[in-house]
Amino acid sequence: MRNGHTYGDIADPATLGKGGMDPATPVITREQAWTVFNARQPAFQVTVTQTLANATWSAIYGRAIFNIQPCGGGGVHGVGGAQDRIPGHTPAYFANTGCMGIGCGCENTGIPPAVWIGFDHGNPTNKTRSIWPRIPTSDNDANTTEHCAGVVWEAGGKLDLFSLLHPGYLEFKDDLYFTSSKLSVNSDGELEFGKDPKDMEPDICLVKLRYRPRNDEVFDKIWIVVNSTVTWAIFNQWLAENPDINWTAGLPAPFPSIPLTISTSWFGTVSTNVNVSAMNLTGTLWHPPENKNSFMHHDARFEMRSHPITGGHGHQAMYDGQGNLITAPIAAGTADLWAPYSSWNIPYPDTDHLKQDVQPFIRALQLDGNPVLPTNVNRNFNRPCIYMGGYTGNYIEKRPVLPTGVRP
Amino acid sequence: MKTSPLILTASLAAALSGFGQSNIVYYGINSNALDVVFVDTNLSQKAQSAIVTDLRICLSEWGKTGELRLRDNAGFAGYLYIGTSCPHYPEGIEFPDNIVSNGTAGIALQIPKDLSDAYTNAFKFAAANAKAFAAANTFVAFVSSTNFNSVPPKQISDYILYNKAPAKLYELAFSDITNSLRKQTYYPPSVLGFYHSTEGPASKNLWMFVPSSSNDRKDWAPFPAIWHKGKWKFCIWEDNPQYNLP
Numbered sequence A: 001m002r003n004g005h006t007y008g009d010i011a012d013p014a015t016l017g018k019g020g021m022d023p024a025t026p027v028i029t030r031e032q033a034w035t036v037f038n039a040r041q042p043a044f045q046v047t048v049t050q051t052l053a054n055a056t057w058s059a060i061y062g063r064a065i066f067n068i069q070p071c072g073g074g075g076v077h078g079v080g081g082a083q084d085r086i087p088g089h090t091p092a093y094f095a096n097t098g099c100m101g102i103g104c105g106c107e108n109t110g111i112p113p114a115v116w117i118g119f120d121h122g123n124p125t126n127k128t129r130s131i132w133p134r135i136p137t138s139d140n141d142a143n144t145t146e147h148c149a150g151v152v153w154e155a156g157g158k159l160d161l162f163s164l165l166h167p168g169y170l171e172f173k174d175d176l177y178f179t180s181s182k183l184s185v186n187s188d189g190e191l192e193f194g195k196d197p198k199d200m201e202p203d204i205c206l207v208k209l210r211y212r213p214r215n216d217e218v219f220d221k222i223w224i225v226v227n228s229t230v231t232w233a234i235f236n237q238w239l240a241e242n243p244d245i246n247w248t249a250g251l252p253a254p255f256p257s258i259p260l261t262i263s264t265s266w267f268g269t270v271s272t273n274v275n276v277s278a279m280n281l282t283g284t285l286w287h288p289p290e291n292k293n294s295f296m297h298h299d300a301r302f303e304m305r306s307h308p309i310t311g312g313h314g315h316q317a318m319y320d321g322q323g324n325l326i327t328a329p330i331a332a333g334t335a336d337l338w339a340p341y342s343s344w345n346i347p348y349p350d351t352d353h354l355k356q357d358v359q360p361f362i363r364a365l366q367l368d369g370n371p372v373l374p375t376n377v378n379r380n381f382n383r384p385c386i387y388m389g390g391y392t393g394n395y396i397e398k399r400p401v402l403p404t405g406v407r408p
Numbered sequence B: 001m002k003t004s005p006l007i008l009t010a011s012l013a014a015a016l017s018g019f020g021q022s023n024i025v026y027y028g029i030n031s032n033a034l035d036v037v038f039v040d041t042n043l044s045q046k047a048q049s050a051i052v053t054d055l056r057i058c059l060s061e062w063g064k065t066g067e068l069r070l071r072d073n074a075g076f077a078g079y080l081y082i083g084t085s086c087p088h089y090p091e092g093i094e095f096p097d098n099i100v101s102n103g104t105a106g107i108a109l110q111i112p113k114d115l116s117d118a119y120t121n122a123f124k125f126a127a128a129n130a131k132a133f134a135a136a137n138t139f140v141a142f143v144s145s146t147n148f149n150s151v152p153p154k155q156i157s158d159y160i161l162y163n164k165a166p167a168k169l170y171e172l173a174f175s176d177i178t179n180s181l182r183k184q185t186y187y188p189p190s191v192l193g194f195y196h197s198t199e200g201p202a203s204k205n206l207w208m209f210v211p212s213s214s215n216d217r218k219d220w221a222p223f224p225a226i227w228h229k230g231k232w233k234f235c236i237w238e239d240n241p242q243y244n245l246p
Helices: A013-018 A030-039 A167-175 A229-241 A246-250 A352-367 A390-398 B005-009 B012-017 B045-065 B113-128 B130-144 B146-150 B153-158 B167-172 B174-181
Strands: A005-007 A046-053 A061-068 A079-081 A092-094 A114-117 A147-152 A158-160 A176-180 A190-192 A203-211 A217-227 A260-264 A270-274 A302-305 A314-319 B024-027 B032-038 B067-073 B076-081 B098-101 B107-111 B194-197 B205-214 B219-228 B231-235
Touching (some): A030 A061, A114 A167, A167 A176, A217 A229, A352 B219, B024 B045, B032 B045, B045 B205, B113 B130, B130 B194, B130 B205, B153 B231
Parallel strands (some): A079 A114, B032 B107
Antiparallel strands (some): A005 A061, A092 A114, A302 A314, B024 B032, B067 B076, B205 B219, B219 B231
């Protein structure tokens, strides 16, 4: 039991002393804390507000506000899952105390360490969500998985899942195990690679870390994305074939924003549309904005495409729900080696744009560990992305967001 | 425009008749023979032959990069590895790749029951849309031939469809359209590559994936075509196009 306390009106140490209190000493005893805590169950933490007065100087009084909760990682035995440690889902280990408050009383209680077990945020293989905001889907299990790791298949390959955990798990290893939605995990906690996947069809495994003593409670979750050797080879070949971006120099700069019209129907439905008539596109080399709703550009809502310039190159610009140009990948648009639309604004009936601009983007995201499969002939993903890493960064270097800046 | 000699010989009709075929497919640059076995032992010989014929159509060009990767797991001898997804098949259907022991005959490509069921349904679908299915190969053969180069601007709309596009647009964009289409090589579709969708001008539209390749057959992709007014036409459907007309 810990009863870390904070002081309201009499928070400075001198005044505390006049109040007969010591910053390092709990306000009440451990036994008293248990009594208060147990009287208010169910509760994870109980907050107590108490008026205090000084026996000698009765004019000095104030309030003590302090919290009471069991020692440990928030669980009965001081062990908890990082999955439930919100915000951040960060695993941690405290050898003697889980109390972070003033005058906390967890020491020397004989209580096991306070541990939040989960995938280590500092591990170079693990990646933690860096693409915001979260886009909820109907799959809550997927929505709440905040880690991913991209690996490349190899014959007989395995991934030691325990090696991905924060070291705090070690004392509890025998009580921990992993399950996976795809492929298999052996008794040593290794994810065993199966067949070499096909290009852009990685084996996407939702791996769950489970704790046996608590009915196999899920302590943390991670996507492991096992990519094809072909995906890795083609992406690196594509990088080598795109040594510079000089071709982007002639691309038109995009508009910093687009005008929107917000209207409400008789039924109260609010719709946002582009007010195209308020834009002067004459002589700009830009086609009018269109609605866009694809996980490939995360939360972007509108898209503009440029006419092809000499060489067939083009520029894509994405805008958010307020009509502002998005400049942060992956929601942002990029330069295209092959413009997908002609100057008549018809889609070209070939696969140049698909092969040179779209599929390298898909491969980069998958190699970074995003648990996404292309759908609708490579026009969307089956779920939102969560992480932008080195491969996607390499892609953006070759297909920059704003190679010629923004229109004044 | 590149042409594929295979188009002249392979046809959906062969897949649909399916008689006279032994259950063997060919893969790899040297056209290695590989037996085919079916998990569904109740499947008729006619259905088996039709499926094998369709597998051959898929493997004839796309399968040239295929290789066997064998291993020693009990009941699972290995797999047929082709690094890209099958451009003949729609999303959600996997080309079979399990290689199993086949008694004294050695090894065989195993067709799972869900795939043979999908084929069985596709054959019924083909029979119900016989005219469109028969026209599919004619369309692919024509757009792959040099005769396609003689199509005048006023007739290009017989081979490609843009939503709500006036005739003038097809003529203006004629060179863009034909130059694009000529960048690819087209191959006969699989019977599995046909599907209905609400996407298109009607409430229910028949589509097919036309397998295509570019970059000397390294880059494969399914290219969509729609059955429109009794003809197959390439189509990238857009609900609300904003054409840039003069």
